Amino acid sequence: AQRVTQPEKLLSVFKGAPVELKCNYSYSGSPELFWYVQYSRQRLQLLLRHISRESIKGFTADLNKGETSFHLKKPFAQEEDSAMYYCALGNQAGTALIFGKGTTLSVSS
């Protein structure tokens, strides 16, 4: 069965500090991993996906199949990064994305 675990419900950091939002998944096949973000009063939107291997808004995430993880990282947090972050798992069969419970990131000055 597919499962996504985000162990932290809330992560509070100071502006300029590094950020790492953890995500672990469980899936026996070839996974597709995504990070979605929901800013205050905005829609849930895609932040990045592992297949693109790109950096969006300074965030990066590397798929580690050995550790079944897809942690989201940013070297220097900004106040505008404060939001709810969801890790999501898809598969080649194309069934719907399974989301973790989300982590609220709070960046204060």
Add this chain to the structure above:
Amino acid sequence: DSGVTQTPKHLITATGQRVTLRCSPRSGDLSVYWYQQSLDQGLQFLIQYYNGEERAKGNILERFSAQQFPDLHSELNLSSLELGDSALYFCASSVAIPGELFFGEGSRLTVL
């Protein structure tokens, strides 16, 4: 706005009642997904439709049902409502499977 639209935005009803939530996907998107968001459970996948046919089912209760119509809009029907059904219900659509999901603003259901 050619994004995903959901109606109503807010809905308050009583236990035992039935409601219908409506979703119009982005133009050109064939796939529609329904998710339930609650404080305890996060985003729970309910059901997926592709071009009018059910594609996948998640943790959808038997009291809930959905369909996708020929014009690709979708409706989620919730019946015999209970207090625990109070949540934010999101609809999302996508062009490709798997692919980027585009979310609506959600319908907030409050059951009193």
